[in-house]
Amino acid sequence: MEVLNTFFIAPVLDMADSPIFLLEVIIGGLMAGVMYSLVALGFVLIYKASGVFNYAQGAMVLFAALTLVGLLDNHVPLILAIILTMIVMVGVAFLIERYMLRHLVNQAQIILFMATIGLNFVFEGAGQIAWGSNVKKLDVGIPENSFEVGGVLINSFDLFAAVTAAVLVGVLAIFFQKTSVGRALRAVADDHQAALSVGIPLKTIWIIVWSVSGFVALVAGIMWGGKAGVQFSLVLIALKALPVLILGGFESVPGAIIGGLLIGVFEKVSEVYWGPAFGGAIEGWFAYMAALVFLMFRPQGLFGEKIIERV
Amino acid sequence: MFYREAGQFKSTYGADQAIFPIVQDRWFMVLVLLVSYVVVPMFADEYWYQAILIPFIILALAAVGLNILTGYCGQVSLGTGAFMAVGAYATYKLSTGFPELNIIIVFLMSGAIAAAVGIVFGLPSLRIKGFYLAVATLAAQFFILWVFNKVEWFFNYSPSGTITAPPREIFSVLITGPEASPEARYYVVLVFLTVFALAAKNMARGHLGRSWMAIRDMDIAAEIIGIRPLQTKLLAFAISSFYCGVAGALYIFCWLGSAETEAFDILNISFPVLFMVIVGGLGSVLGSILGAGFITLLPIFLTNAPPVIGLEISTELQKHIEEIIFGVMIIFFLIVEPHGFNRLWQIAKEKLRMWPFPY
Numbered sequence: 001m002e003v004l005n006t007f008f009i010a011p012v013l014d015m016a017d018s019p020i021f022l023l024e025v026i027i028g029g030l031m032a033g034v035m036y037s038l039v040a041l042g043f044v045l046i047y048k049a050s051g052v053f054n055y056a057q058g059a060m061v062l063f064a065a066l067t068l069v070g071l072l073d074n075h076v077p078l079i080l081a082i083i084l085t086m087i088v089m090v091g092v093a094f095l096i097e098r099y100m101l102r103h104l105v106n107q108a109q110i111i112l113f114m115a116t117i118g119l120n121f122v123f124e125g126a127g128q129i130a131w132g133s134n135v136k137k138l139d140v141g142i143p144e145n146s147f148e149v150g151g152v153l154i155n156s157f158d159l160f161a162a163v164t165a166a167v168l169v170g171v172l173a174i175f176f177q178k179t180s181v182g183r184a185l186r187a188v189a190d191d192h193q194a195a196l197s198v199g200i201p202l203k204t205i206w207i208i209v210w211s212v213s214g215f216v217a218l219v220a221g222i223m224w225g226g227k228a229g230v231q232f233s234l235v236l237i238a239l240k241a242l243p244v245l246i247l248g249g250f251e252s253v254p255g256a257i258i259g260g261l262l263i264g265v266f267e268k269v270s271e272v273y274w275g276p277a278f279g280g281a282i283e284g285w286f287a288y289m290a291a292l293v294f295l296m297f298r299p300q301g302l303f304g305e306k307i308i309e310r311v
Numbered sequence: 312m313f314y315r316e317a318g319q320f321k322s323t324y325g326a327d328q329a330i331f332p333i334v335q336d337r338w339f340m341v342l343v344l345l346v347s348y349v350v351v352p353m354f355a356d357e358y359w360y361q362a363i364l365i366p367f368i369i370l371a372l373a374a375v376g377l378n379i380l381t382g383y384c385g386q387v388s389l390g391t392g393a394f395m396a397v398g399a400y401a402t403y404k405l406s407t408g409f410p411e412l413n414i415i416i417v418f419l420m421s422g423a424i425a426a427a428v429g430i431v432f433g434l435p436s437l438r439i440k441g442f443y444l445a446v447a448t449l450a451a452q453f454f455i456l457w458v459f460n461k462v463e464w465f466f467n468y469s470p471s472g473t474i475t476a477p478p479r480e481i482f483s484v485l486i487t488g489p490e491a492s493p494e495a496r497y498y499v500v501l502v503f504l505t506v507f508a509l510a511a512k513n514m515a516r517g518h519l520g521r522s523w524m525a526i527r528d529m530d531i532a533a534e535i536i537g538i539r540p541l542q543t544k545l546l547a548f549a550i551s552s553f554y555c556g557v558a559g560a561l562y563i564f565c566w567l568g569s570a571e572t573e574a575f576d577i578l579n580i581s582f583p584v585l586f587m588v589i590v591g592g593l594g595s596v597l598g599s600i601l602g603a604g605f606i607t608l609l610p611i612f613l614t615n616a617p618p619v620i621g622l623e624i625s626t627e628l629q630k631h632i633e634e635i636i637f638g639v640m641i642i643f644f645l646i647v648e649p650h651g652f653n654r655l656w657q658i659a660k661e662k663l664r665m666w667p668f669p670y
Binding site for chain 2: 053099100103104107108109110111113114115117118119120121122123124125126128129239242243245246250278282284285288289291292295296299300301
């Protein structure tokens with residue numbers, strides 16, 4: 001009876017007690033979710049276009065953010081710094097294609113996955129050698145004040161992140177669906193060899209997609225870095241993005257967004273209302289468990305392509 | 312010339328079905344056992360045992376376990392650290408709760424407990440496949456470690472939250488805890504690895520292993536020819552977790568002495584062990600052991616190499632350079648030989664067979 005009370009009745013009563021607070025928690029969750037989505041987006045792009053499950057996305061976020069901060073510290077103007085960072089990310093994409101992916105065409109997915117974990121180490125080490133490993137402040141001039149809408153506090157930084165994410169997704173959706181490069185990307189995603197045989201330049205496509213995901217990493221890096229400072233733990237947000245991925249489906253851009261929002265809300269609400277019942281610090285695994293339970297009913301995630309098995 | 316099975320006729324089914332049907336393989340095994348049981352202890356000192364040999368053997372055991380699941384049965388798991396933690400904490404609870412129980416039995420019972428946990432977290436594998444499953448096993452990783460951190464009963468309400476291996480003896484030789492001599496601990500882990508590796512090899516070539524491989528290669532087809540996916544997959548999870556559980560128990564009791572859940576973290580255990588399996592070669596027991604050697608030795612080599620060649624760099628910088636070299640080596644290895652050490656071993660055997668006349 002007591003268990004029933006702490007786990008099922010008390011949290012609901014708490015929610016009903018103060019709807020404004022619940023709304024605030026939910027909005028806080030949505031904002032956190034946007035941040036997860038930004039990271040998950042990078043995963044999805046690369047998975048879609050090359051079938052590579054890129055564990056190094058988190059390290060790419062760190063690397064991009066470190067590069068940007070490093071440039072800003074050397075008094076490079078903001079716009080120029082962002083452009084330079086973007087050039088660096090394109091260069092990185094080129095190197096990755098030239099020295100890693102090209103040699104791993106048609107390998108099993110697990111091999112590619114492990115290779116990206118190796119890549120993760122390289123990014124971590126290189127970023128910290130180049131720019132040092134202490135926590136850095138990243139300030140790109142996004143306003144950080146809160147304002148009230150109908151009694152609910154909203155942080156303008158979070159709002160800015162949400163708008164950025166929305167724009168990013170819109171642009172990416174058009175890019176994937178309407179341009180010829182986007183079509184080529186989807187063809188490569190389906191089958192490396194078949195795409196090659198109809199004359200799609202695999203190398204160029206890969207450079208493009210890794211550059212795009214480097215760009216997404218840069219955006220995510222600016223947002224996360226602006227919020228929490230640029231530090232080593234940015235790498236670990238990759239682990240935060242994984243439940244978002246399986247919830248939304250690996251191949252789906254909208255999935256990454258909606259999955260991120262759902263996970264964000266879910267995490268915040270559970271932390272606030274159920275956290276005390278579990279004894280706290282549940283955000284590390286709650287999202288995973290939720291995604292796992294969800295997958296039992298829909299093994300390909302919310303928006304993943306239907307798994308068709310042929311014998 | 313050296314490795315030629317020509318002329319080795321088998322006249323009984325028993326001889327044909329032996330684990331090592333070829334004479335040279337048997338001699339090789341004898342040699343390996345001789346070296347590891349007799350020659351190595353003659354030369355090894357404390358540092359070798361503690362820094363290299365014991366962790367290598369324990370992680371090799373975990374890698375063999377994960378290879379059963381990932382290499383033979385095709386279910387990618389990132390929850391190795393959690394299953395090892397289950398083994399370690401179960402051993403701790405059992406050996407402090409029943410001090411008179413033989414420690415070997417405690418190890419095996421802990422393995423069984425880990426196997427039960429493995430079955431529970433293996434259940435989703437029936438519906439979830441590929442990377443979705445890999446990420447889902449992370450749920451096990453984070454959840455189990457959180458439980459061990461939060462529920463004080465698991466570490467006997469000790470204020471520091473660590474578990475410490477109590478001293479236990481077999482045949483009146485101290486084998487666990489920090490006081491035990493490195494030789495004793497070395498022999499214990501070595502015996503475990505020998506027995507378990509042979510058992511794994513045996514399972515892999517029999518009915519069980521073949522049904523795992525059928526499931527791995529195409530599970531629907533396997534189902535059609537009459538292999539039950541439920542039992543087969545869960546059995547793979549159970550046996551793999553059993554191996555990992557025992558490895559986890561040895562990890563604390565015969566190596567670290569005391570630890571927190573941090574020791575079983577995803578970056579400390581789950582990824583490295585998966586690396587060992589991949590670098591060693593999926594679906595190969597020998598490969599897992601070689602892979603474990605490679606992954607444990609590489610960082611030690613990288614740490615010790617710069618001073619030897621007379622390079623003076625700050626520890627901070629060296630740590631990052633190590634990271635980069637480690638990453639590059641992994642990528643390089645995967646590019647050069649994606650099928651791992653096992654494939655290199657096959658090639659070597661093929662070369663020996665032909666030598667010195669390659670055609």
